[in-house]
Amino acid sequence: QKEVEQDPGPLSVPEGAIVSLNCTYSNSAFQYFMWYRQYSRKGPELLMYTYSSGNKEDGRFTAQVDKSSKYISLFIRDSQPSDSATYLCAMESGGYQKVTFGTGTKLQVIP
Amino acid sequence: DTEVTQTPKHLVMGMTNKKSLKCEQHMGHRAMYWYKQKAKKPPELMFVYSYEKLSINESVPSRFSPECPNSSLLNLHLHALQPEDSALYLCASSQVKGGSPNYGYTFGSGTRLTVV
Numbered sequence: 001q002k003e004v005e006q007d008p009g010p011l012s013v014p015e016g017a018i019v020s021l022n023c024t025y026s027n028s029a030f031q032y033f034m035w036y037r038q039y040s041r042k043g044p045e046l047l048m049y050t051y052s053s054g055n056k057e058d059g060r061f062t063a064q065v066d067k068s069s070k071y072i073s074l075f076i077r078d079s080q081p082s083d084s085a086t087y088l089c090a091m092e093s094g095g096y097q098k099v100t101f102g103t104g105t106k107l108q109v110i111p
Numbered sequence: 112d113t114e115v116t117q118t119p120k121h122l123v124m125g126m127t128n129k130k131s132l133k134c135e136q137h138m139g140h141r142a143m144y145w146y147k148q149k150a151k152k153p154p155e156l157m158f159v160y161s162y163e164k165l166s167i168n169e170s171v172p173s174r175f176s177p178e179c180p181n182s183s184l185l186n187l188h189l190h191a192l193q194p195e196d197s198a199l200y201l202c203a204s205s206q207v208k209g210g211s212p213n214y215g216y217t218f219g220s221g222t223r224l225t226v227v
Contacts, residue, residue, distance in 0.1 A: 041199075043201050044201075046216065101154055102153060
């Protein structure tokens with residue numbers, strides 16, 4: 001079993017839809033959770049960083065963490081064509097040590 | 112300045128060549144990283160530098176040689192690479208706070224390397 005599982009998609013939605021991206025993990029030591037957005041041929045960009053169970057909101061993005069179920073989600077409201085990218089979940093146990101990435105979900109928002 | 116700058120953006124090299132990738136940041140981050148990313152795959156960690164000292168080497172072949180000349184610069188020296196080493200090479204930086212989280216990475220745009 002992989003430490004982090006992420007549905008690879010691709011996920012195709014109409015503009016304005018609510019998008020739900022999800023990851024599950026098996027390592028109970030993971031305490032810090034991230035979502036990165038990666039456009040084609042670019043480096044990943046940090047979208048959200050959270051370390052507690054519950055929700056964290058930033059504009060149209062909401063990160064949700066459920067440590068008891070080992071499940072994290074990223075919700076995108078009012079999705080835009082510019083949100084079309086690959087979204088990577090990532091998690092770590094602390095410090096500056098190894099971050100474990102999910103395999104990424106490719107999202108396409110259709111105008 | 113909230114950027115990580117990587118040069119060159121593209122590099123084509125022969126299997127007998129020696130080349131270097133460069134990375135620079137001026138955010139005061141004291142941890143810097145090299146990642147390798149193949150198409151449609153997540154980034155794979157290669158090296159971690161903390162306070163200019165190599166702290167993690169993920170069993171990377173010796174044809175890849177990292178160097179951290181100062182707190183703002185990170186190099187990756189390449190020699191005798193193989194075609195399967197063709198990939199996007201990403202540099203990243205983050206804060207270092209002992210056992211505390213690093214609050215996420217700032218990635219550069221990467222160097223797209225092709226080995227012929």
